[in-house]
Amino acid sequence: MTSPLPPAYQVDFRHPPGEPGLVPAGSVQWRVFKNSIALGIGGVAAVLFEFADARIRSGVWDHSIYKTDPIGRSQRTGMAAMVGVFGPQSTARQVIGGVNRMHRKVAGETPTGEAYRALDPELLDWVSATAGYGFLEAYHRFIHPLSAAQRASYYADGEAVARLYGVEHPLTSDADFFAMLERLFPRFEPHAINREFLDIIMSGQAAPSIPKFLHRAMARASVSLLPPKLRERMELGAEFDLSRRERLALRLAGRLADRVSSPAMPAYAAAERLGLPGRFAWYRPERQKAILAARSAGTPQQDTIGTVS
Template identity: 30%
Template structure:
């Protein structure tokens, strides 16, 4: 683990450009489900989280601090350490009697790696292809981002090629259909739960199309290995429809820059962009005076 946090990411990074881009939401819960397919992480969520009773509230609470670690500027390391400290007491015993801890470097890095994968997949599926140099750049930025947490980086691959080998090994050998992951995609077959304040007749009328969209986005955004382990049906026709959907999104991207920033970016990213613009304008005024 480095002695001090690295310089935070900023507006010149590809991570800033894309991590808080609202098009990444089209990927669906790929990262969250994949995290829970690592046995130790899935067990930690099963034993300690409100994921099962407050699924969407838990996801919302988790996403904010992660985004603030990326977009926090001078406070990124402070926020990252706060995320780390939230996991200090998440530990226990696996079904086979072995021990787990959320801050085990291998477990903690896996969670981070799923966010990196989610961003890379989202960009290439819904925005544009990435060149090898850009992938290397994003990976190097992900190393800076991870070090903001103040967790040992011994499990973090040195470079892009090493990460690719790590990722393949994890998908081929380490992930499983953990109960937590199965629960996380349960609505694919059972349907979305009815919101508390929506009358039952209204929900019966609107839920079929919503469930169809949720299934399409969720299963379509999963890696084929995830679908295989979680036994989620996905036909060749489904794949063709998903590819057409992604192509339609990419075709509309020429208009994307014309949309308001509030549509294009999540709140944490917008706040960071405003802060960066204000700092740049302040420097320009000082130079002009």
């Protein structure tokens, strides 16, 4: 079952009309973040990357409601990500500022006595990197392959949001991510919390209407995004291998999510706020470019059903 979002996370993506976001329409970020399957797989992978480090794992487990309300906490994290990409700038800055204020209060010690604080630059950089890479790689592997140029564009367009969170070294490439992983790798370790987290995901609590088979597949797909040596270090063994049937089911669901839109979706509402067709994010990139070019030239464009990514 889902938890109601608190007022601070109840975002109106349609207002104020015309206000730009932090991430431009037609960007690869819009393409990736409109897809719920990519966000689900990538989000879980990001948490696994983060929980490998005892400082982040302790910070989340000891200073949030994750243990008692993992679904609600995940929903709020997801909404913060959505507002960064699709929300008007003023609202995005307000929500991100609120998250930063909460993080200022997060500090403590790991079970081994190592001090940590959520605003440690190294931890901020890693948390941002895991989310950025996780969402992108999930889309690339399970929805639609992206070129090197598209991946670079994705990272560049995410910089403004990362900076607002206090990130000092936003990702500019996959190489940045793997270099950061290599620096932190000696710290990574297995822990029972990792499996507890995956059990929560596979239980289907977040969306009971979706078959548990798909929840289990998404959890295993998330594990598949971990580099083999990290997966081995975290002791996530063969029981988390993704089967061919699960992979095909996820690709089918992901392709469907790339085509099906709804006025309730942030991407749809954000497009309308900007004076674009609501289905803009679901159009093919060339169609998006034509619409944006025509708007810049002052030529009116009409919504066109059936032109999807």
